[in-house]
Amino acid sequence: MNVLIVHESLFGNTHEIASAIAEGLREGRAPDAGDVRLVHVADAPTVIGDDVDLLLVGGPTHAFSMTRPQTRQDAATKGAAAPRDGIREWIDVVTPRTDLPVVTFDTRIHVKMLPGSAASAAAKALRHRGFDRAERGETFWVQGTSGPLEAGELDRAREWGTTLATRVSHGVG
Ligand SMILES: Cc1cc2nc3c(=O)[nH]c(=O)nc-3n(C[C@H](O)[C@H](O)[C@H](O)COP(=O)(O)O)c2cc1C
Numbered sequence: 001m002n003v004l005i006v007h008e009s010l011f012g013n014t015h016e017i018a019s020a021i022a023e024g025l026r027e028g029r030a031p032d033a034g035d036v037r038l039v040h041v042a043d044a045p046t047v048i049g050d051d052v053d054l055l056l057v058g059g060p061t062h063a064f065s066m067t068r069p070q071t072r073q074d075a076a077t078k079g080a081a082a083p084r085d086g087i088r089e090w091i092d093v094v095t096p097r098t099d100l101p102v103v104t105f106d107t108r109i110h111v112k113m114l115p116g117s118a119a120s121a122a123a124k125a126l127r128h129r130g131f132d133r134a135e136r137g138e139t140f141w142v143q144g145t146s147g148p149l150e151a152g153e154l155d156r157a158r159e160w161g162t163t164l165a166t167r168v169s170h171g172v173g
Pocket residue numbers: 008009010011012013014015059060061062063064065071072074075078107108109110114115116142144145146147
């Protein structure tokens with residue numbers, strides 16, 4: 001089982017979550033069972049190798065959806081890393097694989113009644129592009145714009161990764 005995790009992170013919280021998911025995936029699979037590769041979206045391949053069995057795509061929720069150039073610029077003014085392309089732009093250019101299981105995830109602020117999720121928007125955009133098996137996965141909560149993550153979220157991400165590994169080894173979908 002080879003897993004590719006493509007993620008975007010302006011303040012580092014989604015990166016921490018993606019790393020914990022990768023750890024959980026590694027813990028959950030058989031010792032010789034392939035590779036878990038974590039890449040920032042700006043370094044992600046636009047053609048996904050045939051050896052990839054599961055793709056995870058995650059990013060922060062900005063303005064109820066995936067980030068945009070303007071929202072990344074806003075984040076930079078609040079102290080985030082210099083903006084690069086996000087998952088929205090990558091989804092626009094990546095070559096679709098109709099048969100590939102894809103699961104999305106995001107980070108958001110835990111505010112009652114605040115709608116919108118990058119994970120939901122990404123799953124929809126991926127299906128629209130031709131990733132027929134893209135589905136929305138988990139949301140992980142941050143305490144404010146720059147973080148930190150809420151207590152327990154790294155453990156939850158690790159556990160989710162382990163669950164995904166089990167699912168893949170039994171055949172996703
Ligand atoms: C411009 C901007 C817009 C945001 N809009 C939302 C939003 O609509 N809903 C939400 O829950 N969080 C929103 N946030 C908070 C982000 O979700 C939070 O910064 C992110 O989860 C942190 O992840 P990162 O450290 O990986 O960048 C916004 C943050 C920024 C900078």
